[in-house]
Amino acid sequence: MLRLSALYRYPLKSAKGEHLPQAALDKLGVVGDRRWMLVDEATGRFLTQRTDPQMSQLSALWNADGGLTLSAQGFEALDVEVPEPEKDLRGVTIWRDTLRVPDAGDMAADWLSRFIKKPIRLVHVPVQRARTTEAGYGRDDDKVAFADGYPLLLIGQASLDDISSRVGRPLEMLRFRPNLVIEGSEAFAEDGWKRIRIGDVEFRVVKPCSRCILTTIDPQTGVRDEQREPLATLMSYRKQEGGTMFGQNLVNDSNGVLEVGMPVTVLE
Structure with a gap:
């Protein structure tokens, strides 16, 4: 069976x-699967383990309200709230798709930039802005x-x-x-x-x-x-x-x- x-x-x-x-x-x-993504601050291009394998050591637990709890060795845990769906939109690229999605703010970006060791932003995709x-x-x-x-x-x-x-x-x-x-x-x-x-x-x-x-x-x-x-x-x-x-x-x-x-x- x-x-x-x-x-x-x-x-x-x-x-x-x-x-x-x-x-x-x-x-x-x-629910909660791959609703968040890291992008290069300058280009908006998405990041993955393909180019940044240290991402495999980054924990991002989904919270009941849809937010994230970020943690990694040597870093204090950080709770990130879901950004407003139509505020602080950022243009991002994932493969051949380009879209505008809400940015999670400077505190999350600073935490993650220190972990990845380059300037990045954290973005979220609400259902109404999802790709086809x-x-x-x-x-x-x-x-x-x-x-x-x-x-x-x-x-x-x-x-x-x-x-x-x-x-x-x-x-x-x-x-x-x-x-x-x-x-x-x-x-x-x-x-x-x-x-x-x-x-x-x-x-x-x-x-x-x-x-x-x-x-x-x-x-x-x-x-x-x-x-x-x-x-x-x-x-x-x-x-x-x-x-x-x-x-x-x-x-x-x-x-x-x-x-x-x-x-x-x-x-x-």
Whole structure:
């Protein structure tokens, strides 16, 4: 039987993830997931572990009111409130998308600039300012916050076990930053799914996830693997047109609440 074996949320894009026993869903996926992002102060360009691997050591916990609690070794914790949705808007760029979103203020920017060691700003995306997902996949009204392209990412536990066996050591699921982990399927069974249901929520499987250098960063230490693993091994057998694929991007068709242990039904 297929079951939901793990749930994750990443409140601040590319910072540490949270392991959740349950999670509510809204139009943008897991409530609180990647609603915050760091950008270069001068250009507005987004920051991730790809260029700033120390972000893997930054904790940004989501608060019940939607704000963040920032913490890192050697830094005093800082609570950040959700900025007003139409005030202090800043132009930002994430991949090919440009949008205007509220800035979280100077105190958060100073704290984070000291941690990253360059001038940056913290921004938040309210639902009404969210991006549209990639044209040609999903529906015209599908929205995404600051995740790379889609609201949710699913990985089968057996798929992680497969790549771990090929690399020769257990790999952390957090290297691949999924929201949903499914247990009980064969390795890469998710590649063939088109629609699934968990609890009362149905999901569309819209596109495989192309992986990058971020997967080579140890989520515990922030150190990049000198042999470029597990990306090098993934490229040897998961490279397709469009990239090296691992995991599936999803869109939820309704709101609801998910809990670890829920059965998963493949509808198509």
